[in-house]
Amino acid sequence: MLSGRNGETDRIVGLDLGADDYLVKPFSPGELAARVRSVLRRTSPELSGETITVGPLQVEPASRRVVVDGTEVDLTPKEFDLIAFLVTHPRQVFSRSQLLDRVWSSSSEWLGEATVTEHVHRLRLKLEQDPAHPRLLLTVRGVGYQLSDAG
Template sequence: MQSEQILIVEDELAIREMVVMTLESAGFESLQAADVLEAHQQVVDHRPALILLDWMLPGDKSGIDFCRMLKGDELLREIPVIMLTAKGDEDNKVHGLDAGADDYMTKPFSTRELISRIKAVLRRSSALSSEMPITIGALSLDNKSQRVSADGQLIDIGPTEYRLLAFFMSHPERAYTRTQLLDQVWGGNVYIEDRTIDVHIRRLRQLLRPYGCDTLIQTVRGTGYRLSSLIETK
């Protein structure tokens, strides 16, 4: 059985070599790139299972720029991305996740944690991509094309809100706390505050409102949120 390939996009050679040794000891194959141009070529040529992407890279394009480009490409957006960066404050973490990153690691990190994060992201990515199209009310979500539509009209939705909506539609009629949503959508190792969920819920409702689907995302007092086609009574 062929090993999964992980692309390391990092301009510091010492860090790349350390990550390569760690990946190979865990049974993964490694691809390497030092900048966005080289990384894009590796992605096109090899289509890796996952990308470890440094935030700060030489040249005109940063890691965040490359992540946005990948998540905006219908042929490449399903490749999961873990950001590697020295930037550790919450605003930067949210910025990275909003660009479409699936997880976030702050340097320095332990090799054991790195492998744990990679395996967790690959599991989440595999589970999501294997799901059949889902329709609830007028709202439809197709994981293969990563498109969301309402009564046949495509909805322009960002990667973070897409992942949140995909989780809700895969688990309808169940109430989740903010902590549970963070764990399930972003992974338990992403250290951002619970209130961040409220921001993404507001954004998701705003995107769905023109299509009359915002009421599907319901607030559950004392708990958190759920997706339901049932109309709440006051």
């Protein structure tokens, strides 16, 4: 909640009414962005230590291990972060800028959306049986990417 009212009672009422956070004007864009990231972290599914299985894909967060059809796949740290994020949101579509924000904790002002495109390309080479015709890591034309549970 954004408000010009900065009294303790105002903040308590705002939070009690359901606000996830209460930010008093004036505020800096950096503080607003940090608070939004904080709320997103609290509302996003967390990776537990348990293996997550989506189609032929198994992700083991504790060991940062990925297995496809019984074969372990060697991923870079950021490739792992990307696939780990997507397995916690199967079938959900994310734009490149959303992925930059959620996986890289950055915006397209600092990193280009081509960064996401390249990482998706490399993941397809490592995870898909036929990277030219992906069945697991799909492109949703004009929108972004999604992890299919059909694989």
